[in-house]
Amino acid sequence: NAGVTQTPKFQVLKTGQSMTLQCAQDMNHNSMYWYRQDPGMGLRLIYYSASEGTTDKGEVPNGYNVSRLNKREFSLRLESAAPSQTSVYFCASSEASGGVETQYFGPGTRLLVL
Amino acid sequence: AQKITQTQPGMFVQEKEAVTLDCTYDTSDQSYGLFWYKQPSSGEMIFLIYQGSYDEQNATEGRYSLNFQKARKSANLVISASQLGDSAMYFCAMREPPLYNQGGKLIFGQGTELSVKP
Numbered sequence: 001n002a003g004v005t006q007t008p009k010f011q012v013l014k015t016g017q018s019m020t021l022q023c024a025q026d027m028n029h030n031s032m033y034w035y036r037q038d039p040g041m042g043l044r045l046i047y048y049s050a051s052e053g054t055t056d057k058g059e060v061p062n063g064y065n066v067s068r069l070n071k072r073e074f075s076l077r078l079e080s081a082a083p084s085q086t087s088v089y090f091c092a093s094s095e096a097s098g099g100v101e102t103q104y105f106g107p108g109t110r111l112l113v114l
Numbered sequence: 115a116q117k118i119t120q121t122q123p124g125m126f127v128q129e130k131e132a133v134t135l136d137c138t139y140d141t142s143d144q145s146y147g148l149f150w151y152k153q154p155s156s157g158e159m160i161f162l163i164y165q166g167s168y169d170e171q172n173a174t175e176g177r178y179s180l181n182f183q184k185a186r187k188s189a190n191l192v193i194s195a196s197q198l199g200d201s202a203m204y205f206c207a208m209r210e211p212p213l214y215n216q217g218g219k220l221i222f223g224q225g226t227e228l229s230v231k232p
Contacts, residue, residue, distance in 0.1 A: 041225075042222030042224050043159075045220070101209070106158075107156075108159075
């Protein structure tokens with residue numbers, strides 16, 4: 001049981017390049033999320049998917065797109081990377097147990113945009 | 115709008131002592147959830163403990179307890195008998211209502227860096 005996995009672990013992009021961050025979970029969770037973490041700050045929600053087939057914007061969606069490929073996979077795409085998108089990106093999935101929904105996070109992807 | 119505030123950028127504690135990490139929150143909702151996560155230097159986010167706004171008792175999970183003071187809108191994390199492995203960033207987060215539906219969003223504080231001294 002790997003939990004939440006993310007690829008790649010590290011990536012360097014040039015301004016204007018595109019890339020897709022991959023996320024997969026093997027816990028059969030319905031909901032999945034993408035966050036970004038900037039230095040000295042907590043995580044901020046980019047997009048989320050409450051269930052397979054649905055996606056919604058979070059706090060900071062500009063410059064990103066997402067795809068909920070199936071129940072296991074939720075990808076984040078940067079169409080034209082900008083230096084302001086340099087950050088650590090976390091994927092999470094959640095389950096409801098004992099009356100509370102808890103989010104479990106992947107190891108993160110460190111992205112540098114030059 | 116909901117907001118989480120962690121006023122301690124960094125904290126030091128001696129090994130085996132207890133430490134309290136502060137968290138205050140702002141919300142107009144009656145129903146909400148409060149979480150604490152640990153982020154070691156390796157970078158992953160580890161769920162520690164949860165407190166629901168209607169829970170009458172403070173949550174406990176092993177050496178972690180949550181000092182929940184609803185009237186003061188505070189949800190401080192208490193770590194008893196600190197260990198060297200407790201050195202990490204700690205984040206307080208709040209779940210917006212509805213609490214039990216799928217896809218609930220978390221709002222995070224800025225974090226507190228805890229260093230445990232031998």
